[in-house]
Amino acid sequence: METWDAIRARRNVRAYEDRPIPPEHLERILEAAWRTPSSMNEQPWDFVVCTDREALRQLGETWRYAKHVGGSAATVVLVAPVPGDQDTRDWIFYDMGQATMQMMLAAADLGIGSSHAALEDQALARQVLGIPEDRFCVGLVAFGYPADRPLQPIERPDRRPLDQVIHRERW
Numbered sequence: 181m182e183t184w185d186a187i188r189a190r191r192n193v194r195a196y197e198d199r200p201i202p203p204e205h206l207e208r209i210l211e212a213a214w215r216t217p218s219s220m221n222e223q224p225w226d227f228v229v230c231t232d233r234e235a236l237r238q239l240g241e242t243w244r245y246a247k248h249v250g251g252s253a254a255t256v257v258l259v260a261p262v263p264g265d266q267d268t269r270d271w272i273f274y275d276m277g278q279a280t281m282q283m284m285l286a287a288a289d290l291g292i293g294s295s296h297a298a299l300e301d302q303a304l305a306r307q308v309l310g311i312p313e314d315r316f317c318v319g320l321v322a323f324g325y326p327a328d329r330p331l332q333p334i335e336r337p338d339r340r341p342l343d344q345v346i347h348r349e350r351w
């Protein structure tokens with residue numbers, strides 16, 4: 181897929197076919213995360229990739245809107261150091277947002293669907309994945325082949341009107 185097509189085709193896919201992602205494609209998605217830019221190149225992240233069905237199911241229990249994680253072919257858990265202050269926390273979330281999008285676009289390029297999920301039950305995620313005490317889970321990014329329809333550029337995305345959002349030269 182062309183980059184522009186991948187950007188337009190990506191959407192949250194929450195229902196997945198029951199088939200695995202080929203290892204080389206999963207590796208590409210993970211490399212996309214690794215290549216992500218970050219504030220001062222601090223790379224405040226670790227990425228835990230999970231494909232075990234029971235672990236995925238349990239991760240899907242960490243937040244009420246994360247159930248789709250349980251049906252994903254793979255989910256990447258975004259892990260960061262527990263921040264000491266609000267500024268550090270803000271930058272972690274900015275950086276992780278970029279890593280999320282980078283993975284999602286790499287996946288869309290391969291026809292693989294993805295979905296965000298927030299995460300509430302840190303203790304459960306810690307227990308399932310063995311995350312150390314000095315780290316926390318920022319969120320989950322689920323991947324799998326769309327069960328509904330293939331990814332295709334969306335002509336009219338559900339967005340606020342472009343001319344209300346873009347301010348040219350001045351507010």
Ligand SMILES: Cc1cc2nc3c(=O)[nH]c(=O)nc-3n(C[C@H](O)[C@H](O)[C@H](O)COP(=O)(O)O)c2cc1C
Nearest residue numbers: 190191192193194243245246295296297298299337
């Ligand atoms: C920070 C963030 C957290 C999100 N958390 C969830 C979530 O917990 N569960 C979920 O189903 N979708 C979640 N989403 C997906 C958004 O609902 C979705 O991106 C938005 O509705 C736009 O739809 P689209 O991605 O299909 O364009 C999250 C998105 C972002 C950026």
